[in-house]
Amino acid sequence: MQTAIKFENVNKSYGKLQALAEINLNIKQGEFFGLLGPNGAGKSTLIGILGGLVNKDSGQITVLDKDIIANYRETKKSLGIVPQEITFDPYFTVRETLAIQSGYFGIKDNSDKIDELLQALSLEDKADIGPRQLSGGMKRRLLIAKALVHDPEIIVLDEPTAGVDVELRNSLWEYVLQLNEQGKTIILTTHYLEEAEALCDRIAILDQGRVVKVDSKENLINSIDKKVVQIKFATQTSQLESRLADFDFKIAAAGKEIEIETAKADLNKLLKIVNKFEAEVVDINIESAKLEDVFIKLTNLGGADN
Numbered sequence: 655m656q657t658a659i660k661f662e663n664v665n666k667s668y669g670k671l672q673a674l675a676e677i678n679l680n681i682k683q684g685e686f687f688g689l690l691g692p693n694g695a696g697k698s699t700l701i702g703i704l705g706g707l708v709n710k711d712s713g714q715i716t717v718l719d720k721d722i723i724a725n726y727r728e729t730k731k732s733l734g735i736v737p738q739e740i741t742f743d744p745y746f747t748v749r750e751t752l753a754i755q756s757g758y759f760g761i762k763d764n765s766d767k768i769d770e771l772l773q774a775l776s777l778e779d780k781a782d783i784g785p786r787q788l789s790g791g792m793k794r795r796l797l798i799a800k801a802l803v804h805d806p807e808i809i810v811l812d813e814p815t816a817g818v819d820v821e822l823r824n825s826l827w828e829y830v831l832q833l834n835e836q837g838k839t840i841i842l843t844t845h846y847l848e849e850a851e852a853l854c855d856r857i858a859i860l861d862q863g864r865v866v867k868v869d870s871k872e873n874l875i876n877s878i879d880k881k882v883v884q885i886k887f888a889t890q891t892s893q894l895e896s897r898l899a900d901f902d903f904k905i906a907a908a909g910k911e912i913e914i915e916t917a918k919a920d921l922n923k924l925l926k927i928v929n930k931f932e933a934e935v936v937d938i939n940i941e942s943a944k945l946e947d948v949f950i951k952l953t954n955l956g957g958a959d960n
C-alpha cells in the first residue's frame with residue numbers, strides 16, 4: 655500500500671516548550687488513522703505543520719511521496735484539513751463560502767460536489783444563509799464541507815464532532831466512512847475515545863509531544879489484560895468480601911450486585927467462586943478492555959512514566 659503521509663523526525667518548539675519531539679509516523683493510503691492524546695499532546699501542532707499553518711523546526715513531511723514544502727501547491731490539493739477552530743467570512747452564505755473555497759483550488763463550477771456536501775452534512779436548508787446565523791454544530795459541519803470541496807485524497811479531521819449532536823455525529827461518520835470505503839485516507843483526532851475505537855484501523859497515541867505508541871486498534875486493546883465481570887444476584891449473598899479477597903471488586907445494591915476486575919487468566923477461578931455462592935445469578939455481563947484503558951495507561955493521565 656502506498657504511503658499517504660510520512661512524518662520523519664519532526665520537531666517543533668515554542669520557546670522552551672517542546673511541542674513535538676522526533677515525530678515519526680507512516681500513514682498508509684486508505685487507512686482510517688487515529689491521532690489521540692491528552693490536551694496539549696501536540697496533535698493540532700502536527701496538523702498545523704501538515705497544513706502549512708505552523709513552521710516545523712526540523713524534520714520532513716511527505717504527502718503521497720512529495721515533500722510538503724518543495725511541492726506546497728500540489729500536496730495542498732491532496733489534503734482536506736478540517737481545523738479545530740471555527741472561522742468564516744461572515745459576508746458570504748454557506749453556498750458562497752463553498753464556491754469561493756472551490757475557486758481557491760481552481761474549480762469553476764463545483765455545484766454537484768457542493769450539493770453532495772450540503773446533503774451529506776445536512777446543510778441543504780441553510781445553503782443561503784450566512785455563517786452568523788448557524789449554530790455551533792452547523793458551523794462545524796460547514797467547516798467540514800469547506801475542507802472537502804476539492805475532493806482531497808487525504809482528509810484530516812481535528813476534533814470534528816466537538817459540539818455536534820448525536821444524530822448529526824452519526825450521519826457525519828456515515829459520510830466519512832463512505833469516503834474511506836471509496837479509498838480516501840482519513841486521519842482523525844478526537845477526545846471521544848469510543849468514537850476512535852469504533853472507527854479507526856490504526857492509532858497513534860501522543861503524549862507531551864512524543865509518539866508513545868502506534869499500533870492497530872486490536873493490538874492496543876489486547877495489550878490490556880483486563881476483564882470486568884458484573885453479576886446480579888436474586889438475593890443478597892453473604893461473605894462476599896472474604897470470598898473475593900483475591901480480586902478487585904465493588905459491591906452495590908446491598909450485596910445483590912458486584913463488579914469484579916480480573917486478569918483474563920483468573921476468569922475461571924472467579925467463575926468457580928461465583929458458582930459456589932448460595933444466591934441465584936440473574937444476570938452476568940463481562941466487558942473487555944477499552945481503548946480508554948490503553949489511553950490512560952500510556953499517557954500522563956494514568957501517571958505513566960514517559
Ligand SMILES: Nc1ncnc2c1ncn2[C@@H]1O[C@H](COP(=O)(O)OP(=O)(O)OP(=O)(O)O)[C@@H](O)[C@H]1O
Pocket residue numbers: 668671673691692693694695696697698699700
Ligand atoms: N502558538 C503557540 N504558542 C505557544 N505555545 C503553543 C502554541 N500552540 C500550541 N502551543 C503549546 O504546544 C503544546 C501542544 O499544543 P497542541 O495544541 O498541539 O496540543 P493538542 O494535542 O492539539 O491539544 P488539544 O487536545 O487540547 O487540542 C501545548 O503545550 C500548547 O500550549
